[in-house]
Amino acid sequence: MSPTPAPLSPAPQLSVHDLELGYSAAGPRIVRGVSTSFAPGEFTAIIGPNGCGKSTLLRALARLLPPRSGEVRLDGAQTESLRPKDYARKVALLAQESGAPSGITVAQLVARGRFPHHGWLQRFGAEDEEIVRGALEETGVLGLSTQRVSELSGGQRQRVRVATTLAQSTPVLLLDEPTTFLDVAHQVDLLDLFAARRDAGSTVVAVLHDLNQAMRYADRIVVMREGIIVAQGDPAEVVTPELLLHVFSVRAQVHQDPVTGGPMMVTVPRASTTVRA
Amino acid sequence: MNAPVSEATAPVHDAAPRLPGPGEPVPTGRLSLRLPLGGGASLRVDARSAAVTAIAALLALVLAVLSLGWGDIVIPLRDVLASFTGEAGRKATLVVQEWRLGRAELALLFGAALGASGALFQSLTRNPLGSPDVIGFSSGAYTGALLLMLFTAASPLVLAAGSLVSGVIVALLVLALSARDGTTGFRLIVIGIGVGAVLASVNAYLLLVADQRLAMSAAVWGAGSLNSVAKAVVLPSAVAIGVFLVAALALQGRARVMEQGEDFACSLGVATRTTRYAVLVVGVGLVAVVTAAAGPIAFVALVAPQIAGRLTRRGELDIVPAAAIGALLLVASDIVARLAFAPLQLPVGIVTVCLGGAYLLVLLVKEARA
Numbered sequence: 001m002s003p004t005p006a007p008l009s010p011a012p013q014l015s016v017h018d019l020e021l022g023y024s025a026a027g028p029r030i031v032r033g034v035s036t037s038f039a040p041g042e043f044t045a046i047i048g049p050n051g052c053g054k055s056t057l058l059r060a061l062a063r064l065l066p067p068r069s070g071e072v073r074l075d076g077a078q079t080e081s082l083r084p085k086d087y088a089r090k091v092a093l094l095a096q097e098s099g100a101p102s103g104i105t106v107a108q109l110v111a112r113g114r115f116p117h118h119g120w121l122q123r124f125g126a127e128d129e130e131i132v133r134g135a136l137e138e139t140g141v142l143g144l145s146t147q148r149v150s151e152l153s154g155g156q157r158q159r160v161r162v163a164t165t166l167a168q169s170t171p172v173l174l175l176d177e178p179t180t181f182l183d184v185a186h187q188v189d190l191l192d193l194f195a196a197r198r199d200a201g202s203t204v205v206a207v208l209h210d211l212n213q214a215m216r217y218a219d220r221i222v223v224m225r226e227g228i229i230v231a232q233g234d235p236a237e238v239v240t241p242e243l244l245l246h247v248f249s250v251r252a253q254v255h256q257d258p259v260t261g262g263p264m265m266v267t268v269p270r271a272s273t274t275v276r277a
Numbered sequence: 278m279n280a281p282v283s284e285a286t287a288p289v290h291d292a293a294p295r296l297p298g299p300g301e302p303v304p305t306g307r308l309s310l311r312l313p314l315g316g317g318a319s320l321r322v323d324a325r326s327a328a329v330t331a332i333a334a335l336l337a338l339v340l341a342v343l344s345l346g347w348g349d350i351v352i353p354l355r356d357v358l359a360s361f362t363g364e365a366g367r368k369a370t371l372v373v374q375e376w377r378l379g380r381a382e383l384a385l386l387f388g389a390a391l392g393a394s395g396a397l398f399q400s401l402t403r404n405p406l407g408s409p410d411v412i413g414f415s416s417g418a419y420t421g422a423l424l425l426m427l428f429t430a431a432s433p434l435v436l437a438a439g440s441l442v443s444g445v446i447v448a449l450l451v452l453a454l455s456a457r458d459g460t461t462g463f464r465l466i467v468i469g470i471g472v473g474a475v476l477a478s479v480n481a482y483l484l485l486v487a488d489q490r491l492a493m494s495a496a497v498w499g500a501g502s503l504n505s506v507a508k509a510v511v512l513p514s515a516v517a518i519g520v521f522l523v524a525a526l527a528l529q530g531r532a533r534v535m536e537q538g539e540d541f542a543c544s545l546g547v548a549t550r551t552t553r554y555a556v557l558v559v560g561v562g563l564v565a566v567v568t569a570a571a572g573p574i575a576f577v578a579l580v581a582p583q584i585a586g587r588l589t590r591r592g593e594l595d596i597v598p599a600a601a602i603g604a605l606l607l608v609a610s611d612i613v614a615r616l617a618f619a620p621l622q623l624p625v626g627i628v629t630v631c632l633g634g635a636y637l638l639v640l641l642v643k644e645a646r647a
Contacts, residue, residue: 098540103593108307115530123321
């Protein structure tokens with residue numbers, strides 16, 4: 001991994017207050033009365049079972065979904081009051097892949113990440129070029145720059161999408177399952193990359209499915225179930241066998257990670273007799 | 278290879294190409310040209326798009342100029358060119374400047390407008406079938422024109438305005454019916470085809486119950502024809518199309534980001550709702566100018582962006598080459614319409630329908646074999 005390029009502007013504080021979210025006025029509430037905040041220089045992992053509202057929360061943080069009630073604030077300002085491009089210079093979202101992949105080339109797609117930094121007459125310049133090159137290099141797809149996105153494998157495409165998000169060079173990174181489609185080596189590479197961004201002062205918020213990765217990389221963990229936050233804080237204090245049973249309906253043991261000293265979990269098959277640790 | 282390597286030690290396959298270092302440009306897989314704008318500023322354009330545009334525009338212009346000499350009165354090319362500088366005889370000047378030039382200009386203009394409109398619609402719907410004729414605009418414009426023609430003594434100007442208004446109403450109706458959670462695309466096309474089919478039967482009914490003479494002239498308008506478009510229409514059409522084309526180019530960057538998905542565009546700070554409506558208004562506006570003056574000319578909007586896209590291999594919205602190909606298609610089609618069965622003049626819409634039918638057939642055969 002190359003060193004983090006271009007120093008970023010100081011990360012703003014992102015917070016939500018009594019947030020209620022749903023996809024239509026009459027539809028079910030997906031997120032129900034959530035309050036929390038995401039600090040600069042902090043890596044937050046949001047975990048929870050399928051359909052618990054974690055991706056929906058991320059969409060609201062990225063301003064893709066207006067709150068039904070409550071609010072999302074960036075440095076105290078209500079996000080609705082900010083212009084879309086101003087917000088996009090501060091907050092980037094890596095959404096889950098949807099729709100047909102594009103016929104443009106990798107370099108062209110990643111260059112789209114520079115869109116919020118351009119005005120009416122401003123063109124793609126040398127600085128943009130360098131940021132795009134850096135993003136491609138960090139994600140290990142620089143050698144693919146001339147290929148069409150539609151011709152890539154799932155894992156390559158995911159890394160290109162991450163590169164596009166990085167090219168946006170925002171102090172806040174919102175990542176919805178950033179490691180999907182990736183083999184374990186590339187998963188670790190990407191999580192290390194996000195941790196490096198965190199160390200450089202960025203706010204990193206990631207929805208992660210792998211609980212052990214979440215516990216290892218996150219400074220703070222937010223646990224969601226049925227649209228509410230059931231626990232949040234230091235992974236070592238928050239994650240217990242009782243919590244995992246309550247939230248995921250899975251019997252598991254929590255041990256000390258022999259590498260980091262933090263927590264790690266192993267599931268216990270339903271049929272087997274439990275061995276107390 | 279840059280470095281001289283002796284034959285014996287040279288690897289058979291040098292698998293990893295050298296990656297660009299800091300400060301070096303990233304290869305995009307596209308060749309681009311820098312056009313100096315003066316004052317140190319420059320505009321970067323895609324070389325292949327520029328080449329396709331230049332060749333198509335040149336061909337369209339050459340065909341248009343050549344066609345000025347063709348017809349039941351043949352004018353030699355030398356006299357055609359001389360008529361522009363006022364050095365030709367009275368007869369040649371009359372035939373070229375008064376009779377044929379306006380029509381050739383309209384074919385160029387309208388073709389460009391249709392090509393650009395189709396490119397916008399196909400980008401918006403992310404579907405090669407997304408074009409103003411498919412989403413019911415043309416049928417709607419025809420319904421409005423028919424009602425005015427058959428039941429009032431409307432002047433041509435009122436007729437044009439009426440067809441425009443009814444076309445826009447139908448386009449808005451289709452949009453309202455298909456709008457749900459910001460998803461356009463496929464829903465828009467399916468609903469547009471449905472609404473268009475209903476209106477087509479209304480149109481057929483109106484023609485059947487109408488007075489025969491009126492029905493005849495209405496049917497000709499409905500096929501889309503440049504035969505009887507007044508010369509006075511050229512300038513206002515050119516201004517309107519010019520304004521819409523500038524607006525289209527201003528929207529192009531945002532529309533390209535939108536092609537990668539609404540969520541993607543939104544998180545990059547594109548006001549997706551506003552952009553979608555703006556693209557729709559400009560796309561409808563371009564085709565409305567054409568329809569109001571000449572009636573619905575089918576398939577140019579559908580085919581031109583597809584041909585342009587295959588030639589440029591761009592894989593994203595590219596308005597200018599689509600407009601150039603549109604101009605070339607309509608100029609060529611109108612020459613066929615004017616000369617193929619001379620002295621009988623076909624409506625150009627009939628030629629473009631044949632062209633579009635052939636295109637769809639080729640597409641279907643290719644798909645079936647793939």
